[in-house]
Amino acid sequence: MVELATDLTVREVARAAETVLGRTVQVTHATDIARDLAVDSLALMNIVMELEDRFDLSIPLDRLATVQTVGDLSELINKLRVKA
Amino acid sequence: MGLLDKHLGYRAPLDGIRAAGADPFNVRFDAVLSPTEGMLDGRQVILLGTNNYLGLTFDPDCIEASATAVREWGTGTTGSRFANGTFAGHAALETALASFYGRKHAMVFTTGYQANLGGISGLVGRGDHLILDADSHASIYDAARLSQAEVIRFRHNDPEDLYKRLRRLGDQAAGSLIVVEGIYSMMGDVAPLKEIAAVKKEMGAYLLVDEAHSMGVLGEKGRGLAEAAGVEADVDFIVGTFSKSLGAVGGFLVSDDDNFDLLRIVSRPYMFTASLPPAVIASTLTALKRLEADSSLRLRLEANAMQLWEGLRDMGYAVGPHASPITAVVMPDQAMAVTMWNALLANGVYLNLAIPPATPDNRPLLRSSVSAAHTPQQIETVLSVFEQLGQEFGLLKRARRASA
Numbered sequence: 001m002v003e004l005a006t007d008l009t010v011r012e013v014a015r016a017a018e019t020v021l022g023r024t025v026q027v028t029h030a031t032d033i034a035r036d037l038a039v040d041s042l043a044l045m046n047i048v049m050e051l052e053d054r055f056d057l058s059i060p061l062d063r064l065a066t067v068q069t070v071g072d073l074s075e076l077i078n079k080l081r082v083k084a
Numbered sequence: 085m086g087l088l089d090k091h092l093g094y095r096a097p098l099d100g101i102r103a104a105g106a107d108p109f110n111v112r113f114d115a116v117l118s119p120t121e122g123m124l125d126g127r128q129v130i131l132l133g134t135n136n137y138l139g140l141t142f143d144p145d146c147i148e149a150s151a152t153a154v155r156e157w158g159t160g161t162t163g164s165r166f167a168n169g170t171f172a173g174h175a176a177l178e179t180a181l182a183s184f185y186g187r188k189h190a191m192v193f194t195t196g197y198q199a200n201l202g203g204i205s206g207l208v209g210r211g212d213h214l215i216l217d218a219d220s221h222a223s224i225y226d227a228a229r230l231s232q233a234e235v236i237r238f239r240h241n242d243p244e245d246l247y248k249r250l251r252r253l254g255d256q257a258a259g260s261l262i263v264v265e266g267i268y269s270m271m272g273d274v275a276p277l278k279e280i281a282a283v284k285k286e287m288g289a290y291l292l293v294d295e296a297h298s299m300g301v302l303g304e305k306g307r308g309l310a311e312a313a314g315v316e317a318d319v320d321f322i323v324g325t326f327s328k329s330l331g332a333v334g335g336f337l338v339s340d341d342d343n344f345d346l347l348r349i350v351s352r353p354y355m356f357t358a359s360l361p362p363a364v365i366a367s368t369l370t371a372l373k374r375l376e377a378d379s380s381l382r383l384r385l386e387a388n389a390m391q392l393w394e395g396l397r398d399m400g401y402a403v404g405p406h407a408s409p410i411t412a413v414v415m416p417d418q419a420m421a422v423t424m425w426n427a428l429l430a431n432g433v434y435l436n437l438a439i440p441p442a443t444p445d446n447r448p449l450l451r452s453s454v455s456a457a458h459t460p461q462q463i464e465t466v467l468s469v470f471e472q473l474g475q476e477f478g479l480l481k482r483a484r485r486a487s488a
Contacts, residue, residue, distance in 0.1 A: 042441035049218065049237055058252050060213075060234035 009074035029071030053054035057081060086107075104419075105426035108437035112138040118142055119457040122434065132452045132460050133435035137409050138381045139457025140331035140374065146367040153366035156211050160361045166348070168358075171367035179382040180372055181336050185307060185322060189344035191337045192365075194357045196296055196325030197223040199335025201230060202353030203323050204263065204292065213260035214254060215289070217275070219444050221266055222293065230352075233261075240268075240444065243279035250287045258288035265284050266309035270443050270451060272410030274302070281318035291420055300329030300375045301384040301409055306482040317484065332364045373453040385409055388463055392454050400480045412438070412449040413470075414480070420450035424460030424473060431469045 006029070014027045020043055033039050039047065043069055048059050051073075067073050101108065115123040119139035120131050133227045140146055153173065174192055181190035193199040204227035209216050214233040216224060220242040228235045236253070239245040247362055250257040262284055264275045275291065295308035303311030306329075310319045320341070326334035337347070348354060362366075375381070386407075393407035402414040414419035418439055425437040428450070436451040445448050454463070474480035 041440045043446075045218070045237060045429070052249070052252070054235075056252065058234075058236055058249070060236060061228065062235055064231065 006071075006074050006078060009071055009077050012051065012054050013070050013073055013077075014046070016047045016054060019050055020046045022078045024064065029069065029074070031070040032068060033070060034068070051077060055081060101418075101422050104422045106127050106429055108422070110424055111434070116141075119455050120459075120462060122302065127432065129429065129432045129434045130458075130466060131434055131468055132454065132458075134333060135297070135328040135453045136454070136455045137297075137329040137385055137453070138331070138371070138375065138459070139455040140329070140371045141383075143331070143371065143374065146331060146370045149370040149378075150363040152365035153363075154363040157362035159363070161184040161359045161360050163357060165359045166355045170359075171362055171365070173362050173369065174359060176325075176337075177365050177369045177372075180369055182338055184372060184376060185338045186316070187322075187338040187341045188342075189338065190349060191340065191344070191354065192466060193335040193337070193354055193359065195333060196266055196323075196327055196335035197226075198353040198357060199323050199325065199337055200224050200294060201227045201335040202351040203321065203347070204228065204261070205231040205353065206252065206347045206351035207231075207292070207321065208261050208289075208324055213256055215250065215260055215262045217241065217264050219265075219270070220263060220441075221265065221269060221294065221296070224263055224265075232398070241273065241276055243276055243283050246280060247283045247287070250283065250289065260287075260289045261292060263292045266293055266295040266302060267408060267410060268292045268444075269410065270409060270449060271404045271412050272297075272408030272440055273404050273406070274298075274408070276310060277313040281313075285318060291318060293319050294323045295329060296323070296325040296335075297410060299311070299324045302383065305378060306375050306379070307431055326364070326368045326371075329375060330368050332368045332371065334360045334364060334368060381456040385454065387456045388454040388456065388460070391463045392452065392466065396470060399467075399471055401470070401474065401475060409455075410451065410453050412451045415448045415450060418448045420477065420479070421450060423477065424450055424479075427473045428469060428476070431473065433466050433469050 010027060010029060014025055017025050017037060025037055033044060045061060052059050055077060059080060063076055069074060098384045112126055113122045114283060119136045119141050122129055122131050150398035157171060161171060165174060178190040178192055182188060193202055196453060208231045210232045212233040214228050214231060214235045216235060216237050217240055220239045236249050238249045264280055268273055281291060293310050298308040300306045302309050310316045321337060321339045323337050389409045390407045393403055393411045395401050396411060396413060405413055417425060421437060428435060436450040438451045440446040
C-alpha cells in the first residue's frame, strides 16, 4: 500500500513538472531532478508550488535541501501528508 | 579536476553569450561622465540600466558632503559598529531615516543585500514561517536560507494565492512574516499592497516591504509603495537601499518594534561586517534630505518613465503592465536578447541583459531603468535606436511612430 501511494505521488510530481516546464517528462523514483530533468532551482520551487496546490499541503522550501530525486520528493510529500 | 568543475554547466552558455560580442556581465566603463552618460571603449553611451532613479550620483551637495566627511573622518571605519563603534554619521543617518518614515527605529546596513539578509534573518528563525512572493530578489531568498525559517512562496503579486497558502498553515499563519517588494526589479511591476495588507491583517501575520526600487520613486513624499498605497500603518518593517535613488551604497531597516535594538546583537550580517565609510554616510544623508525637500525629481522621473514605456509599447514591444522607472522589454529568446543587447550598446545605449533564472517566467529581458537626470532628448534617442534595431531584427512589424 505504501508503494502504491508513492507511485501515485511520483505521477503527481511528473504532472506538476510537466505543467511548470511545459514539456512531457518521464520519471521514476530514481530520476535526478536537477540532472535528468534539467530543472534549475527556480523551476524546482515552481514545481513544489504546483504540488502544494495539488495536495493542498505546505511544503516549506528548507525541506528541499535533502531532495535530489523524484523519489526523495515523493517521500517528503507523503511524510508531510501524514503529518497534516 | 577542480572545485569549480561543478559549475561547468554554465561554461558553454556563458562562452556563447561572450562570443556574440561584449560580455554583458562584465561591462567595463572607462569613465562615467554624469548620471546618464559613460564611456565604453572610447565611445559615449547613454546609461539606461543603473537604477540611478533620481540622478543624484553627481549632485554637487552630495559630493561636497562626501568629500568633507572623508577629510574629517578618514576613508573607512575599518570594522563593524559592534567592535569599532558607531560614528556620528551612522547615528545621524539612522535618526534621519526613522524620521523620514515616521518610525521609532532605523538600522543601517553596509549593502542593500545585507539589509535583507540581516533584517529578515534577524526577524525570523527556526520554527517561524516566512512567506515570500515567488519573484522575490535573491537577497530575500538568501535571507530565507540564512534564517532557517520554514519558507513558503506564493504566486507573484497574487493576494488570493497568499491568503490560500496562509490558510493552509492553520494556526501557524499568525505570527508569520510576509515579504514583498514595492517595485519588482525585473519587470518594474508594483505589488498590490493594499490587498496584501488586508490579508496580513486578517491572518495576524507581519508584513515587511522591500522598497529598494520604490523609495524616492513612489508616494507623495517619496517613501515608497506603502505610502502610495496608503497602508503604512499595516507595514511592520521597511527595508530599503542607498544604492538606487540615494546614489551611493548601503541599506536599512525601519520599524516601530520596541525590541528593535536586539537586532543589533543577533543579526550576523550586521554584526560581522565593516560599517559604511563616513563619505558614503554623508552623501546618503544629503541625498535623503534632497529627496525629502525636492519632489520635482520624482516628477521628472515619472515623466521620463512614461516617455520610455509608452514609446516602446507603441512601437509594439512587449513591456510591463504599467509605466515604471524600470521598463523591461521581453525578448523572444536568449539569442535575440544577446544580439539586441550588443546592438543597443554598439548604438550608444547601455542597459541590462537579464536572462533566466534571474527573470520571471523564464523570459530573457532587456531591462532598462530611467533617471530623473535623463533628458527627454536622451530618451528620444534611445527610442529611435530601439525602433531602428527592432525593424532590422524583425522584432517590430512596421514603423509605428512618426520619427522625431
